Amino acid sequence: MIDIADPRFGEAEQAAVADVLESGMVADGPVVRQFESEFADYCEADHAVATANGTAALVTALDAVGIGDGDTVVTTPFSFVASANAIRLVGAEPVFADIDPETYNLDPDLARAAVRDHDADAILAVHLYGLPADMSELAAVADEEGVRLVEDAAQAHGAHYDVRPWVPSATPGPSRFTRRRT
Numbered sequence: 001m002i003d004i005a006d007p008r009f010g011e012a013e014q015a016a017v018a019d020v021l022e023s024g025m026v027a028d029g030p031v032v033r034q035f036e037s038e039f040a041d042y043c044e045a046d047h048a049v050a051t052a053n054g055t056a057a058l059v060t061a062l063d064a065v066g067i068g069d070g071d072t073v074v075t076t077p078f079s080f081v082a083s084a085n086a087i088r089l090v091g092a093e094p095v096f097a098d099i100d101p102e103t104y105n106l107d108p109d110l111a112r113a114a115v116r117d118h119d120a121d122a123i124l125a126v127h128l129y130g131l132p133a134d135m136s137e138l139a140a141v142a143d144e145e146g147v148r149l150v151e152d153a154a155q156a157h158g159a160h161y162d163v164r165p166w167v168p169s170a171t172p173g174p175s176r177f178t179r180r181r182t
């Protein structure tokens with residue numbers, strides 16, 4: 001039996017939590033800034049923004065790219081329910097495109113078909129079980145179809161795509177994803 005999750009909290013983690021509780025700054029503060037900075041470094045990203053949980057992160061990301069009431073977002077049916085929930089929480093409608101049976105991640109061709117069939121506004125890709133979705137193809141689809149592309153990396157901390165870390169660029173517009181040059 002392989003556990004789906006095996007979180008380990010030792011004395012160091014417990015002491016760190018106790019320090020924050022004792023500081024009285026439990027909603028935000030220097031520890032959050034430090035976490036954001038270290039997590040950004042870990043992901044080789046320019047910035048990181050801490051949120052209370054993964055659903056809040058997805059809602060924030062969708063909102064940040066302007067997805068909301070009346071929009072349609074293509075995503076995978078094979079994910080944790082939070083992926084589709086986040087779409088609903090911003091007022092948009094999730095539409096499911098099937099997965100690639102080899103990777104269990106969103107199939108880019110089927111995502112393109114779903115974008116066209118439903119006149120969708122965005123694609124929400126999920127990197128399931130630590131395996132990144134086919135971001136080159138999905139970015140091409142998003143570019144060509146003129147839709148937003150958001151990534152659910154809740155199961156992919158530290159995952160690499162195409163050998164390099166996959167980092168969303170800060171460039172506004174439908175295609176905001178580039179590969180970091182190494």
Ligand SMILES: Cc1ncc(COP(=O)(O)O)c(C=O)c1O
Binds near residue numbers: 053055056079082
């Ligand atoms: C694929 C995926 N997306 C999003 C989430 C976010 O969930 P939560 O809001 O429970 O942190 C999870 C949590 O397991 C997940 O597996």
